[in-house]
Amino acid sequence: QKSTEENTTEETTLSGQIQIDGSSTVYPITEAIAEEFRAVAPEVKVTVGVSGTGGGFKKFVRNEIDINDASRSIKDSEAEQCKENGINYIELSVAYDGLAVLVNPQNDWVADITIEELKKIWEPAAQGAIMKWNQIRPEWPAEEIHLFGPGVASGTYDYFTEAIVGESGASRGDYTASEDDNVLVQGISSDKFALGFFGLAYYEENKDKLKLVGVNNGSGSVLPTMETVANGSYAPLSRPIFIYVSNKSAKREEVKTFVNFYLENVTSISEEVGYIPLPEAEINKQKEKFNSFTAGSNSTK
């Protein structure tokens, strides 16, 4: 609070426009930061879109936006296009997004699940083969298993397949997908034999409708919490999320201030909107990275 007030008096002179677009996963954090930033620099117009990470990068490589919210790292093809268009950029991680594995509250047989079991369920070979709960663990009921997950175009899906199956985009196809996680919440909460995964934030808001499943990566069942994600014990189902800033934009005073403000406040904000903050040290590293980036791009002018 205090620092915000100090900033206000310091920087009222700033003006201009900052255009941000990209992933809907990162959107809540960026939106919250932008909202706070209004108090610091009311003259700077910050807009945030949700075209998806890919859609955001499409604009980013054309220099149509200043910052892209990304729930995954930039792809080679996208990086190449940046190069072609003479755009230098920096990737800053801002928080973790934990993936929660969930079942229906009426499900009284699952308490935890191992990575191998998840892989067995989700790998491409499982399609049409693993159809019943008892195929996973014999003591589980001989009922059909109904799978729910984010749409295949989402970064969350990419990450999950990468972490569990070992290859991004490799999974069975016969599960119910939706881009809208609320829809998944609805699906799992109305189906006793459901199993699904999505962002932790949606679980936090719907605790009464869902049952969280512990993930066992060899060292015992771990539930995703602030600590377990931040200290890495909830591996591998937590991923960092990023913002990308282009060098041209970073030269602009209002963008520089905004990004610094972002890194300064993201710890408290991400907790508030349901994400898991980076450890202190990691944040500091991002700050340094950004400082040297701006310094670097200024000198190459």
Place this chain on the structure above:
Amino acid sequence: MTTAINIKEESKISTDEVENLSKTVKIEARNIDVFYSEFKALKDINMNIYENSVTAFIGPSGCGKSTFLRCLNRMNDYIDGFKMKGEILIDGKKIYWKSVVVEELRKQVGMVFQKPNPFPKSIFDNVAYGLKIQGVKDKKFIEERVELSLKQVALWDEVKDNLKKGALALSGGQQQRLCIARTLAVEPSVILMDEPTSALDPISTAKIEELMFELKKQYTIVIVTHNMQQAARISDMTAFFYMGELIEYDSTKTIFTKPKQEKTQNYITGRFG
């Protein structure tokens, strides 16, 4: 008030001047007022229509001829804002009585319209329509009746080889006779005709006028026409309407030779209309 005069005059109707006119009253209209919402289209009409005769309604456009005609088989029932006061009796029965099944009434009181309006179906289906909707299933019977009706309107010879042809392919005059045949097929006792020849050529017109002479032996015919010579030629009784009032109703001869009202006189001599 002219209406007051009319009622008195009605009793004096000189029907005896008409040869062969049956004295049996087929349709009786008593104090008919008709409103379309606020607009009063008919004002206190009283009239007896005689059996086995042709009665013609004449009068300038918009005077209420069609409105009155359509009251006789309750064709106005579904018109928004239509209201009628008074009573109409056919064969002594009130046709606006609650228990009257209006569909039955319309079978009994057939109607032919100004523009030939055959259904976009085959000739056969047009004539058979009335029977089919009554639920008649007997094919033989339907075929016989279709033939009979088409013969009655002298259309049989012209179409008997083409009964499956679309009715819309017929000429205007043939269409109109088809429409009459269609009406006859359900065996009505009254036939209402609203300017049935005004869209037709002289030859078709002559045919239909001839037909009316034939038909009136079995049926009671009421016809609206704007062609005064036609009224004079074919009708036994003529009623002159003007601005929703029945100005004069008398034997055709009287109306066209010594009308009692000046308005009638003006109209039939073509001072207006």
Place this chain on the structure above:
Amino acid sequence: MTTAINIKEESKISTDEVENLSKTVKIEARNIDVFYSEFKALKDINMNIYENSVTAFIGPSGCGKSTFLRCLNRMNDYIDGFKMKGEILIDGKKIYWKSVVVEELRKQVGMVFQKPNPFPKSIFDNVAYGLKIQGVKDKKFIEERVELSLKQVALWDEVKDNLKKGALALSGGQQQRLCIARTLAVEPSVILMDEPTSALDPISTAKIEELMFELKKQYTIVIVTHNMQQAARISDMTAFFYMGELIEYDSTKTIFTKPKQEKTQNYITGRFG
């Protein structure tokens, strides 16, 4: 071929029977054929229309009266599929000539329609419309002309205090006179009227017939009517059309007393139509 006969007969026209009929030919139609796409609506019409006279077109529905009338001010120009062969001359000038500005022609040859069709504007604006679209700005001049035109149709006294009132609030007869006034305001020399009284009551009809007597002193009037008594009353010359052909064209007196064609005879005695 009847058309061949017509052409010959035209030369024999008994115009001398008509008192006071100017012999100046105002409109001359030569070999007019009209097609609506495939349908031939007029067949080889030849006709001279005389100045300062009233010429009536009669004939059954659909015979082509309106079609021919509308050829005289090229009102058919915009109709899809309309094609005309032959020539029409007004004051000796070919009106279908390429260089003719059709808007100018229409100012010279005004038109009044069957149904009164005032614009949904004030009375004043209706009459002033023709001048305004010509670009006349002079307010005083317009006012004078409006007054004059309304006086010509004897409407001035009835509406002079209400010139700003909507024209649709007038009665049918007043509306029709307004439409005539509107036509007069642009100073035509010919006025075409398509059944101008058929939707009117007797009093309005009488007024308009009176008006025509007045107007023919200055204008050449062509009128379509289905009321034969009207044709007989008001016209100097009468043309009888039937199925797209001009069957007979002669002085009104001749047509109504000793027509040369049997069809004309049949028609005016009401055998059909």
Place this chain on the structure above:
Amino acid sequence: MTNATKNRLIDKAFLIFGILATLFGIVILCIFIGNIFADGISRLSFDFLDNLPSRKPEKAGILTAWTGTLWILGLTTLVAFPLGVGAGIYLEEYAKKGWLSNILEINIANLAGVPSIIYGLLGLEIFVRIMGLGGSLLAGSFTLSLLILPIIIVSTREAIKAVPKSIKEAAFALGATKWQTIWSQILPASMGGILTGVILSISRAIGETAPLIVVGALAYVPFVAKSPMDEFTVLPIQIFNWVSRPQHGFIVNAAAAILILLSITFVMNGIAVYLRNRWQKKVKW
């Protein structure tokens, strides 16, 4: 039972069936609105209309969304109205029957059925990229204008067709040129019908989500647009965004925003119905 009474029974039965079917539609509509009303009414307040977007549901408002919707509404009207009416007039009054008018007609019929998301892809390429308008109000309203153009054209033609021919002929007979006739008589007489069509099509446009998302309408816009080149958001996008948030508070917000959107739609439909009825009365010449 005679056939006539049987037929009568069938007739009556269908009458009831018809009323039920009509009511079914209405009832579903009421359930919808009732549901949303129950969810959203508590959230409706002046603050809700006046607040900028926020991560806290109770603080979030729809100021930028509804002003954006109004902007879009205004700009789209400005673009689509003259174009659509112009095209309608051309087709109804000028175009000669032939291959050209046939192509135009087929084409318009086709456009009317193109899914709105495809218009989004079109707007993205043409307006955002090639014309360089970016994700501005202008690009959005151009896209929506194209989307509703066919509807406006069709309703303009219907309205013009309904003008009695006699009025047109009267003007021609007085020596008016085609355009004079159209401008001074036909347009005034058909304006009621034209406006009805325009309003109905625009009320469809303001409910559109998909094409605007593709064109680049934003989710977080903390300022009210001041010029057509500004970036924007609209109500349906705000609703879509809120509906996919985890916090229940946002679902309530979405319901409240739907209420606002529905009332705009209702008001516009109401105006259209009013115009239509008034104009139908007036049209008895």
Place this chain on the structure above:
Amino acid sequence: MNKTREYIIERLLFLCAAITVFTTISIILVLLVEAVGFFKEVSIVDFLTDKEWTPLFADKHFGILPLVCGTLLTTFIAISVALPIGLTIAIYLSEYAPKSFRNIFKPLLEVLAAVPTVVYGFFALLVVSPFLQKFFPEMSGFNSLSAGIVMGIMIIPFISSLSEDALYAVPKSLREAAYGMGSTRFQTAFKVTVPAASSGIVVSIILALSRAIGETMIVAIAAGQQPRLTLDPTVPIETITAYIVQVSMGDVPHGSLEYKTIFAAGITLFLFTFILNNISFYIKKKYQEKYD
């Protein structure tokens, strides 16, 4: 002077009309440019015959059939709901209802088509699906049945309003002829007016169909997003439109083959509606000629 002004005005108005042609051309170009890129990498035979659509999975298949199948399935369900109800309403409003009733309820029903489709989507998912699950416990929470039913409700006004217009346009004389023969209103409607207005009704149905095919939000939310070659209405499916939204809002890198799939899907969608619209245009033309 008048003449040149008239000429200029006519040209201007023509331009307004011509814009619609440019729009169509642009749509086709925009779709084609990317779709051509797609078909360079994927053979059109695979596209049309492969029974799987998994462009975003590791094991990529590019068979459009499952999407087409999903689209047709939801459309079929929607039309099965909308057709009987919409037609009944149309007949009721044109043949039975008093004018005043019709004037109120016709526009009121049209509001059904104006409700944002996002709202319908959630209605399908949160109200209709759970309700249906009471009768079919086996049914998945996402399914084409509830999406189709709700979509059917949305397109009711297309059929009811447009068919009502067509019925209303049937010459009064035909109706009167039927009444004059003693037909009940029911008989008049089904034996005379409906057959006479059949082409107009068919046009309205086709319009509703093409609207259903193009509908996006309802199916994206409530039908699941699982391309599947099935006619089973109780399981999740995916439609073409839902796929386009999914990818264009997702995280797929642009310029990639995955990204280009939306244009291939888009052009398929465009073709579908294009064919339907042409059929309806053709019918409409024929029908206009019949009545002039």
